[in-house]
Amino acid sequence: MPSEDQHALDRLTQDLDWNLLRTFMVIVQEGGITAAAARLYLTQPAVSLALKRLEERLGRQLIERGGGTFRVTAAGEVLFSEVVEVYGAISRFGALIRDVQDDISGHVRILMTSRIQTALLDDLLRLFHQRHPQVTFRIDIMASADVHVALQQRVGTLGICLLREPIPGLTSEVFIHQTYRLYCGPDHRLFGRTGIDIAELRHENFVSFTSDQIDGALSPLALFRAREGFAGRVVGSSANLEEIRRLIVCGLGIGPLPEHIAAQDVAEGHLWPLPPDEGIAPIDVHIVWNPQGRYNRAERAFLTELLGQVQDMPPQQRLPTLRYRD
Known part of the structure; x- marks a missing residue:
């Protein structure tokens, strides 16, 4: 049967507060309660209390203090070494998650007038497919007026079309001049x-x-x-x-x-x-979409990237270079 000490250790691993461990780590790093309190934006009594609670839970004195002395005990040295390692692992969580490829899937339907010619759209389709190969696309060619009606009826992800005046219920951004x-x-x-x-x-x-x-x-x-x-x-x-x-x-x-x-x-x-x-x-070509549409992850990602590309690229760079005979 597990001993009382083992039960105490089990309770410790379940109940130990990470904030107490982090406070202890900063105390050791800063070499004192006052400096640790300043770094943590806490009061000195709050930091002292956190250290006392940690020592009580562990049943060990971690730092000898008082009378102008400040010394980390042997138990404190062991704990500090472990806490630093754990803190380093936790600090890497964000980077590790960012490095994981977000496997977006879904279907994107673009409603477009005929012969929209711009490298901006071509490059985005190419790069988006490389990053999210599970996403499927459908491009329907239709008159601008039909694009407007379809989007009002929440058919399709977005439109690339002509727009004479604002359409009720739809949002637009100039795509190319x-x-x-x-x-x-x-x-x-x-x-x-x-x-x-x-x-x-x-x-x-x-x-x-x-x-x-x-x-x-x-x-x-x-x-x-x-x-x-x-x-x-x-x-x-x-x-x-x-x-x-x-x-x-x-x-x-x-x-x-x-x-x-x-x-x-x-x-x-x-x-x-x-x-x-x-x-x-x-005559401008516009990107048009319905802000009330229920978009899947692929649609939201594609529309966000398309609008970001438009905002980052001057209009004169969105068209191919004109080529005439000499």
Whole structure:
């Protein structure tokens, strides 16, 4: 049967207060009660009482004090050595936990307008997948208005789309600044010409987006045409940027595209930029999300990282470098 001493030791390991051990360690390190009290932001009587309680629980005197003397006893030396080792292990807990890879899993659904071209999103997807390979993604391409409705209905993690004005219930952040410019295809009579006056464009057939309306997400395009007196027919439209590009390249009419998106086609001779040289409208793409959405860990992590990247990178660095033919 266990002895009384063994029972006492068992009770000691269960009831011992770590704060008493830490106070004792600091007393020894500081070489006195007064200095220990200052380091611990405690009163001197509180530190003395803590030492007394520890000695009573252990049944040993740990420090000889009084009459100007301060000496750690043999029992105190043994205890101090052990406490320092334990304290070192406890101090490493935070670093050890931080070093453990947090295995996030879940599904992220991104609702996006067509042809969003930015290295920021590409790099984030790449790095996020490397860190959290259990996370799955789905990217749905749809018109901006459909993105807004879906997010209001709490469908999807976030949207990357056009936003003419704030949407009730949704929060947004500017993702990229882009400039729209007019282009024509190789079969158009203006292809390859320089020094074109904008007046020459006013009666040309036009291709544009379905949201190129006064009350649409691309209303600046409609306002530009109205201001400049464009009177040509709208012969083609789509909500998809790739299809607008197709209609322009095929020669149905002149039409608007984001300058950084069209740069590659200009360089390869598929499109020709038309006046005005400064573009016809600056239009921002936004990150949009529903703050009332019930997000899983993967969704919260991805949205947090995306917003952090946006805040850390100036807008002019979020687009690819424009490349034109010499």
